[in-house]
Structures are given as C-alpha cells and as structure tokens.
Amino acid sequence: MELRMRAFPVDLPSGTRYWTVLDDEFLVVPVADQWLRFLRFGRSRAELTTRSYAGGAAFYFRWCQATGREWPEAARDMGLFMVWLRYTPSRLDDEPGTVVRGPGMRPVRGERRVNGVLAAVRGLLSYAVSVDAAPRSVLGQIYELADSRDLPEEAKGEDTGLYYRLRARHRLQEPQADVDRASDEELVAMFLACHSARDRLIVLLHARVGLRRGQVAGLRRSDCHLLPDSRHLGCDYKGAHVHVQRRSNTNRAWSKSKKEWIQPLDFLVVQGFDQYLDERYAILGAGGSDFLLVNLFREPLGAPMPPEAMGELFERLGQRARLSRKVPPHMARRAFGSNVADAGGSWDEQMLLGQSHPSSAVPYLIPNRDRLREAIQRVPSPRAMTGRGEQ
Incomplete structure (x- = not known):
C-alpha cells in the first residue's frame, strides 16, 4: 500500500504561498504546518525553502508511519531512518513481493539529498521541542555538543576564542562537487x-x-x-x-x-x-x-x-x-x-x-x-x- 504523506502548497488570499504536510486523509499535520508557517512568515524564508523542508518532513512522517513509530520519539532511531531514506523508493507498487532494501543494493537517493532531508527533520524536531510537542531529550538524540576547534578559519569570524555549538549527529559524507562558472x-x-x-x-x-x-x-x-x-x-x-x-x-x-x-x-x-x-x-x-x-x-x-x-x-x-x-x-x-x-x-x-x-x-x-x-x-x-x- 502506498503511503500518501506528502508536501502540499498552500496559496493564501494575500497571494503568498508556503508548503505544508498532509497525511493519508489529506489533513494538515499540525506541528509541521506550524513550523513551516513559522519559517515562511516568522523567519521570512523563501517559498522554495518551505517546499524543500515540507518534503523532508513528509519523508520522516512516512517512515514513522511505515515502521509503527511515534514521530516525537523516533529520533532515537535516526540511523535506521537514514538507511530507509537511502534505499527505499518513494513508490513501492512495482516491487516484486517483499523486498528488504538496504546496504548492498543500489541507493535511490544521493548523499546530498539525504542530508537535505535530515536538515529538515532536525528543524522540525527542534521546533517541536520549543513548543512542547516533543520531549527535550530529542535534542540530545539529533545533536551533540561540539566546540569551534574543528571549524575552518573562515567560519570562525572575528571571534578567535573557543566556543561551543550544537553539531548534527547524523550526516552522510558528501562527495566533493565541482563548482564551475560560465565562461x-x-x-x-x-x-x-x-x-x-x-x-x-x-x-x-x-x-x-x-x-x-x-x-x-x-x-x-x-x-x-x-x-x-x-x-x-x-x-x-x-x-x-x-x-x-x-x-x-x-x-x-x-x-x-x-x-x-x-x-x-x-x-x-x-x-x-x-x-x-x-x-x-x-x-x-x-x-x-x-x-x-x-x-x-x-x-x-x-x-x-x-x-x-x-x-x-x-x-x-x-x-x-x-x-x-x-x-x-x-x-x-x-x-x-x-x-x-x-x-x-x-x-x-x-x-x-x-x-x-x-x-x-x-x-x-x-x-x-x-x-x-x-x-x-x-x-x-x-x-x-x-x-x-x-x-
């Protein structure tokens, strides 16, 4: 059975558009909608940003639904979500029988796409914690405390002292991409x-x-x-x-x-x-x-x-x-x-x-x-x- 959790555009009377997440019954997922509206209007993010983040959140909710997990607590299994995301296609209708997908099979999403989805999920869960929709323990499951010693010099700015920051726990190593200009x-x-x-x-x-x-x-x-x-x-x-x-x-x-x-x-x-x-x-x-x-x-x-x-x-x-x-x-x-x-x-x-x-x-x-x-x-x-x- 195909899971229908999906990103969906919302056109407001003002002419402004943002993207949200709909469930199987075409109802808005409340916490995702609140977060995406906050990004679009509270943080003045672009429509395309909410589109990308809505798609990432939809993947997360779809995985939780497929594996019987409650989304506020599922962050403890983020590694399993990464494997699912890397190897599971969006549509399973054409799969012959029961197919267990994982390492050893051809990935259906690249490292950059997976990291983009993970960034969206971290944003969703962080917002959920801030509005008491998810337990505070979630932050420790998606971030680890790090210091500035591993940052490149250009990222440190004028402050040369040691400072602490949150570093994402789950991220794939992306291949070096060639950046080119038009001649x-x-x-x-x-x-x-x-x-x-x-x-x-x-x-x-x-x-x-x-x-x-x-x-x-x-x-x-x-x-x-x-x-x-x-x-x-x-x-x-x-x-x-x-x-x-x-x-x-x-x-x-x-x-x-x-x-x-x-x-x-x-x-x-x-x-x-x-x-x-x-x-x-x-x-x-x-x-x-x-x-x-x-x-x-x-x-x-x-x-x-x-x-x-x-x-x-x-x-x-x-x-x-x-x-x-x-x-x-x-x-x-x-x-x-x-x-x-x-x-x-x-x-x-x-x-x-x-x-x-x-x-x-x-x-x-x-x-x-x-x-x-x-x-x-x-x-x-x-x-x-x-x-x-x-x-």
Missing part, C-alpha cells in the same frame, strides 16, 4: 542567441550584474535608476544602479539576501535596459505591471515573468548557441563574481554579490587558471628573498 565565450554565445532585447537584458542582469534569478524576476521598474543623478527620485546614490530588496511578489520571486543593497550598472547593462524598455513600450505602451521583466510574446501580456522562466530561457539559449554543456543562471552569477576577482577586485568589491560577509562570497569566486599561475610565478624564490641570488 565568457559561453555567455557571449548565449547573448548573441537571444531573439529579443528582453532576453538580452536577462542575460546581462545575471552575467554582468550578478543577480540571482529570483532577484532578477523580482525587480520592479521603480527599483531601476538609470540616470547619472537620481536625487529627483529620492535616491542619493550616484550613477546607474538597481535597488535589490526582498519583498513578497505575485510571481513568487524571492531575494535570498535579507538586506537591501544597491548594485551599480555599467554602460552595457544600461544599453540593455534602454533597448528593452523601447521594445516593451512598442508592445505594451505604458501598460503592464510594475515588474521590470514581463511577458511580451505570450499570454497574459504584461504579466511578470516567474523565476522559473529564467532557467528555461538559459536552457533554450544554450541549445541555440550549441553549447557543449548546460549553463544555468547561477553559473552566470559565478562568472560575474569570478570576473570581479580576476580584475583585481578586493574583498569589499566582491561584496557586489550581495553577500552579508566576505567569506560567503568565496564559493562564487572561481579565478582564471592562467591568473593563478601568474600569481605563483610572481612569488620570489628563496634565494631572491634572502638576497643570495646567483653570482
């Missing part, structure tokens, strides 16, 4: 493959401004100040720029960065704006929503583009440009950060990525390999450093 040649090819000024602007906003797709989709026309002087708009920032901020949007675009910041624009991006605004006016006139990027070539005309449309556009452009690999929007963002580094950008300049701390920008910086080799060759030899060069 300048790939981005130019995709730019040339665009069929409209709007699509060219979307590529520029990712590759030369460094915005995430949710931030691009969430831009309003009122966020874009393209003149050298914007004081007439109540803004003292000089030069062309955009204001990037988190807000609730009808197209469910969401800025991952909590803080608002100002991102400067270069002349190429300003030209992209000008061409797009002319194109938009020719099709919509002064109409359309206040969102910057809207439907111009499909119904409903003038409606804001959703974040998913950015990824779909990049996929189409990669196919048109006949690239040898997929180049999603995030790789264009990494290209922006890497180009800033390759151009000699300092730490504060690399904060153009909108990160709250310089160390947060490190995963986005993939310097040019030739520049790294040049940097090594600039290091003087020991003889030169000691002044004992060859005579």
